[in-house]
Each structure stands twice: as C-alpha cells, then as structure tokens.
Amino acid sequence: xxxxxxxxxxxxxxxxxxxxxxxxxxLITLGxxxxxxxxxxxxxxxxxxxxxxxxxxxxxxxxxxxxxxxDAVQETHQAQGAENAPSSETYDPLTPPITQAPAYGxxxxxxxxxxxxxxxxxxxxxxxxxxxxxxLGLGRYPGTQLPGEYGNLALAGHRQTNGAVLDHIDELQxxxxxxxxxxxxxxxxxxxxxxxxxxxxxxxxxxxxxxxxAPASEANRRLLxxxxxxxxxxxxxxxIVHAEFxxxxxxxxxxxxxxxxISL
Amino acid sequence: MYxxxxxHLPGPLWLRIITAIALLLVVIYALMEYAFPHFEQYSPFxxxxxxDQVH
Numbered sequence: 228x229x230x231x232x233x234x235x236x237x238x239x240x241x242x243x244x245x246x247x248x249x250x251x252x253x254l255i256t257l258g259x260x261x262x263x264x265x266x267x268x269x270x271x272x273x274x275x276x277x278x279x280x281x282x283x284x285x286x287x288x289x290x291x292x293x294x295x296x297x298d299a300v301q302e303t304h305q306a307q308g309a310e311n312a313p314s315s316e317t318y319d320p321l322t323p324p325i326t327q328a329p330a331y332g333x334x335x336x337x338x339x340x341x342x343x344x345x346x347x348x349x350x351x352x353x354x355x356x357x358x359x360x361x362x363l364g365l366g367r368y369p370g371t372q373l374p375g376e377y378g379n380l381a382l383a384g385h386r387q388t389n390g391a392v393l394d395h396i397d398e399l400q401x402x403x404x405x406x407x408x409x410x411x412x413x414x415x416x417x418x419x420x421x422x423x424x425x426x427x428x429x430x431x432x433x434x435x436x437x438x439x440x441a442p443a444s445e446a447n448r449r450l451l452x453x454x455x456x457x458x459x460x461x462x463x464x465x466x467i468v469h470a471e472f473x474x475x476x477x478x479x480x481x482x483x484x485x486x487x488x489i490s491l
Numbered sequence: 492m493y494x495x496x497x498x499h500l501p502g503p504l505w506l507r508i509i510t511a512i513a514l515l516l517v518v519i520y521a522l523m524e525y526a527f528p529h530f531e532q533y534s535p536f537x538x539x540x541x542x543d544q545v546h
Contacts, residue, residue, distance in 0.1 A: 252492045267527045268536050355541045383541045427543050455540045462538035
C-alpha cells in the first residue's frame, strides 16, 4: 500500500454508478438541509429575535428614563378634551394621556407581562407585517387604538418562531396584568377573557368586541387585545386575550410594583 | 461527489480535514443567512398570527 493518497487504488466506476452515487449524495444532502432548516427556524430565529428585541427594549427604556414627560409631547390630549398635562406629583390614573401614533415599523413601547415569565419585556412596534413581527416582537394592528385611547389596542405576536413572544399566551389568566410603557408612561391592563376564534373573526380587534359594528367614537372602555396563532405549530385558529385598562402612571412615578424589579 | 472533493483538496490529511470542516461551516452559514430566510415563507412553522383585517 502506498502511503500517499489512495486515488490510484480506487475501483473505477462506470458513468451509471457515478450518477447513482451523486444522486444518492444529493438526497442525503437535501435531508441534512431540511433538518438544518427546522433547527434554524425553531431554534435559531428565537435566539436572533430575542437578542434584537432585548437591545430594542433596553435602548427604549433608557430613552424613557432620560426623557421626562414634561419634554415629551402632550398634544396627545386633544382626543380627551381640554385637560391639563399631568404632572409627576398629581396625576389621575384614570385619565391617561394617549400615546402618539408612530410610523410603521417603529418601536415605541415596551410590553411587560409577568405571567409570561420573570423579566418578560418585549418591544411594542407599529404594524403587523412579517417584517415587524419577525424581528420586533409585538406589533400593533394599524387602525386599532393607541395606549390610553378608548377602544381596543390590538397586538399580534409570534407563538413559536422569531422570538416566540406569545408562546405561553394560553397561560394568561383573568386578572393578570399587562403593562405597556411608552413615552407617556405606564399603562396597566388586566386580563378579563381568553378565547379561541377563527382567523377571519375580526370583531375581536374591533374598538368594542362586544359591539363590533359600533364606531370607535362610541367605545367606552379602553381595551388591549393580544392575538397569536393557535394551536401551537399551527395557524388554523387564533388565540385571543382581552384585557381592560385599570390605571396609568407617568414615567417619573416609576414602574408599577410588579415590574419594578425587572432589570433590562 | 464528496469523496471526489475531499481527495482533490490540497495538503496533507489533517489540512484537508480542517478545510473540509471550514467549507461545511461556510455552507451552513450561507444557508442560515441567505437561503433559509428566503424559504421561510413556505414553512409550516412560520404561522400567521394576525386576525385578517378589514380593509
């Protein structure tokens, strides 16, 4: 046996044998690529999206901490009539300012849901296109209401891939808090209903889900609705969680107690 | 095919093993960075999470 490469000692293959061998190797390669794809999607996209969302949440929280509401815009009040801008000393938790409408794709808030995990803080972005939901976390349906506004603040989020922000949405229980923090402060909502609907049942994101044809101007409750796919790993249905506004506090007043210890 | 490639890599055996691993990693990186994001739209796991909207 020669010590150099074994090329010379190989049995020579006929063209047909070559073709069969290459075909077989291509099939094995294809199988490996498919396995890699599944691993990539169910595992790697979460790592990538979680990292991007963590960065977004951190930079936004710093921005909010550094900008007191006095500097932040208060023109959000026109929908509420003429009321005074809330100061840090005296504010009415039941008359929140309304967060300004952001541009599509912009991250403008942080959503805290303690039930979904210790330290759960995800970005709130504008829009529900795949470009938004795949990297930025929770997206607001354009056309639904804004934090603090009467009506329905409807958000969508992935359940498995791309950060899996609402993977455990089915574990939310009545009374669980959902905090939304924007430049205008912390809005607290409490879960009052969970339901499973078909994808076309748009009434769940209507300003008033109980009267889906009523215009937003007639809405008399401030709701927040989370939507995600159902069942897990499928999307034949949608998992819906409704929550209702219970209070607001400005950023200077600090975080609500339940999320005060979350270090971003 | 892979045997043919491996035999045609330059250098001694240890270098060819390292080169082969490096090539494999390059291919995996290219798949993850370019191919998989493109094909994600056809995946059954990339589910639709939104309620159909009224336009």
